[in-house]
Amino acid sequence: MRIVVLAGGIGGARFLRGLKRAVPDAEVTVIGNTGDDIHLFGLKVCPDLDTVMYTLGGGINEEQGWGRTDETFHLKEELAAYGVGPEWFGLGDRDFATHIVRTQMLGAGYPLSAVTEALCDRWKPGVRLIPMTDDRVETHVAVTLPDAAGEGERKAIHFQEYWVRLRASVPAEAVVPVGAEHAKPAPGVLEAIGEADVILFPPSNPVVSVGTILAVPGIREAIADAGVPVVGLSPIVGDAPVRGMADKVLAAVGVESSAAAVAEHYGSGLLDGWLVDTVDAGCVERVEAAGIRCRAVPLMMTDVDAVARMAGEALTLAEEVRAV
Amino acid sequence: MRIVVLAGGIGGARFLRGLKRAVPDAEVTVIGNTGDDIHLFGLKVCPDLDTVMYTLGGGINEEQGWGRTDETFHLKEELAAYGVGPEWFGLGDRDFATHIVRTQMLGAGYPLSAVTEALCDRWKPGVRLIPMTDDRVETHVAVTLPDAAGEGERKAIHFQEYWVRLRASVPAEAVVPVGAEHAKPAPGVLEAIGEADVILFPPSNPVVSVGTILAVPGIREAIADAGVPVVGLSPIVGDAPVRGMADKVLAAVGVESSAAAVAEHYGSGLLDGWLVDTVDAGCVERVEAAGIRCRAVPLMMTDVDAVARMAGEALTLAEEVRAV
Numbered sequence: 001m002r003i004v005v006l007a008g009g010i011g012g013a014r015f016l017r018g019l020k021r022a023v024p025d026a027e028v029t030v031i032g033n034t035g036d037d038i039h040l041f042g043l044k045v046c047p048d049l050d051t052v053m054y055t056l057g058g059g060i061n062e063e064q065g066w067g068r069t070d071e072t073f074h075l076k077e078e079l080a081a082y083g084v085g086p087e088w089f090g091l092g093d094r095d096f097a098t099h100i101v102r103t104q105m106l107g108a109g110y111p112l113s114a115v116t117e118a119l120c121d122r123w124k125p126g127v128r129l130i131p132m133t134d135d136r137v138e139t140h141v142a143v144t145l146p147d148a149a150g151e152g153e154r155k156a157i158h159f160q161e162y163w164v165r166l167r168a169s170v171p172a173e174a175v176v177p178v179g180a181e182h183a184k185p186a187p188g189v190l191e192a193i194g195e196a197d198v199i200l201f202p203p204s205n206p207v208v209s210v211g212t213i214l215a216v217p218g219i220r221e222a223i224a225d226a227g228v229p230v231v232g233l234s235p236i237v238g239d240a241p242v243r244g245m246a247d248k249v250l251a252a253v254g255v256e257s258s259a260a261a262v263a264e265h266y267g268s269g270l271l272d273g274w275l276v277d278t279v280d281a282g283c284v285e286r287v288e289a290a291g292i293r294c295r296a297v298p299l300m301m302t303d304v305d306a307v308a309r310m311a312g313e314a315l316t317l318a319e320e321v322r323a324v
Numbered sequence: 325m326r327i328v329v330l331a332g333g334i335g336g337a338r339f340l341r342g343l344k345r346a347v348p349d350a351e352v353t354v355i356g357n358t359g360d361d362i363h364l365f366g367l368k369v370c371p372d373l374d375t376v377m378y379t380l381g382g383g384i385n386e387e388q389g390w391g392r393t394d395e396t397f398h399l400k401e402e403l404a405a406y407g408v409g410p411e412w413f414g415l416g417d418r419d420f421a422t423h424i425v426r427t428q429m430l431g432a433g434y435p436l437s438a439v440t441e442a443l444c445d446r447w448k449p450g451v452r453l454i455p456m457t458d459d460r461v462e463t464h465v466a467v468t469l470p471d472a473a474g475e476g477e478r479k480a481i482h483f484q485e486y487w488v489r490l491r492a493s494v495p496a497e498a499v500v501p502v503g504a505e506h507a508k509p510a511p512g513v514l515e516a517i518g519e520a521d522v523i524l525f526p527p528s529n530p531v532v533s534v535g536t537i538l539a540v541p542g543i544r545e546a547i548a549d550a551g552v553p554v555v556g557l558s559p560i561v562g563d564a565p566v567r568g569m570a571d572k573v574l575a576a577v578g579v580e581s582s583a584a585a586v587a588e589h590y591g592s593g594l595l596d597g598w599l600v601d602t603v604d605a606g607c608v609e610r611v612e613a614a615g616i617r618c619r620a621v622p623l624m625m626t627d628v629d630a631v632a633r634m635a636g637e638a639l640t641l642a643e644e645v646r647a648v
Contacts, residue, residue, distance in 0.1 A: 122405060
């Protein structure tokens with residue numbers, strides 16, 4: 001079975017680990033979000049790609065869900081001592097090596113997709129990990145922040161600044177994947193979608209993770225035209241995000257924070273099946289009314305076995321869709 | 325009193341620490357060797373400048389004489405796990421920060437001299453540290469190494485590869501500061517020499533440290549024409565280097581490994597005074613016959629006080645020269 005998964009960071013990575021346990025022999029291609037990539041200290045940092053790679057490769061810090069295990073932060077301390085920031089982005093000493101190798105390879109002329117493949121040679125994540133694009137896409141968030149005079153000033157900031165530095169503490173007025181409209185899917189992305197038996201949207205952020213991937217021209221169309229079941233898992237449980245702050249950016253695109261609203265946001269043109277948590281069983285009818293087959297199953301990612309059961313439910317729903 | 329010192333790495337840095345103790349109020353300008361600079365992992369590494377900066381700024385690893393105190397090597401371990409080398413060059417996690425800041429500033433268009441000044445803003449070494457040049461100079465060493473067939477193959481390797489990886493275990497057939505002939509002294513270098521009251525050559529390597537600095541067109545001439553005492557301290561004590569492997573590269577330039585021979589190598593056109601160790605008192609006459617005033621004093625850099633006494637002797641000899 002060939003499965004394509006559109007993945008963001010922590011949620012996507014944990015879902016993939018469960019999927020691998022549920023169907024160890026499946027051939028999984030992950031299309032990774034690069035909209036939250038950022039240049040820091042002259043280095044190219046790809047937080048979502050790395051979270052997938054470290055999580056599946058056994059190098060992740062399990063408690064925080066991102067960064068490396070057994071990590072130290074001496075380099076970052078020294079940068080701060082030089083007065084060089086930002087200080088709000090947590091890069092550890094071990095993690096830095098990934099960014100140094102990546103930056104060096106990009107500087108030598110390799111596209112990000114080739115660099116990602118080379119990094120995965122070490123981590124052996126058990127999936128094929130492809131960035132959504134080799135082109136530069138950077139998610140910006142429009143916010144209103146107080147200026148020096150205490151007046152509100154509207155400005156666009158990098159997604160990481162919104163998410164990590166501000167911790168989504170102010171409303172996101174707009175979310176724009178800058179550069180997406182001119183980006184091309186990375187080599188292998190459209191081919192993987194075209195050859196897939198099933199396409200899954202993990203409980204990743206529908207705006208800044210899955211939404212950014214879908215914003216690369218050609219990817220949404222290829223998924224809609226693939227002619228295979230497309231099944232998603234709700235990142236919202238009981239009107240709140242399973243993890244993260246998805247509700248903050250949903251508001252920016254005019255979508256209420258509910259399992260049904262996210263399904264409607266993707267729409268029946270894209271999505272064939274949708275899993276909601278058992279606490280949201282009441283919305284199954286609404287989702288199905290939108291033309292999307294829906295099931296209520298436990299969606300809390302408490303441990304790898306629980307996630308494997310979720311992944312199994314998603315594949316079961318895909319087969320139901322296929323049988324129709 | 326304005327003192328100019330031509331410095332390499334460990335020997336130069338330790339001498340400078342003693343000099344600062346001997347004459348705390350002197351205005352010291354250090355012209356640092358950049359011939360052993362190397363690009364590693366896409367970063368610009370300046371071992372000699374950093375050793376001076378860390379030693380005088382209180383951040384040096386005292387035992388090894390280079391690198392940072394309280395250092396860890398996690399980043400380097402990870403680079404090795406990615407199969408990215410070289411592994412023979414010891415860059416620690418804290419040390420990496422210096423190279424990242426430097427590389428970022430160079431990439432932004434600042435010359436190395438401005439970058440060095442910015443780095444020193446943090447370390448406050450108590451001297452003005454200027455690289456000999458902002459241009460690229462790279463010391464290469466010609467060696468004969470066995471090729472795949474076991475035949476000797478003559479090749480030029482980077483000085484660091486000769487010094488650190490091979491530990492000078494094969495003869496240096498030639499030492500070439502590649503690029504030096506087209507390099508210009510960095511801003512401030514010739515001015516500092518022109519305004520100096522005394523110019524000192526610490527017991528640094530006469531070929532790959534002081535010699536490289538003198539190879540930048542204009543520096544040797546400015547020192548010879550400065551009209552102030554130029555005094556050096558022998559890096560050779562009892563026919564062996566005080567530290568390091570200076571004898572290995574002296575052979576490449578046809579100079580015997582003795583305190584007198586190094587003085588003659590610099591020559592009376594450049595050098596006015598020369599300190600040799602008491603064990604080499606027998607060569608004082610030979611050095612003076614070469615037109616260089618010479619004294620035998622203890623030259624072992626056992627602790628900062630001993631080095632301060634050495635520096636004091638150098639300044640005393642400078643006053644003797646001036647009085648003539």
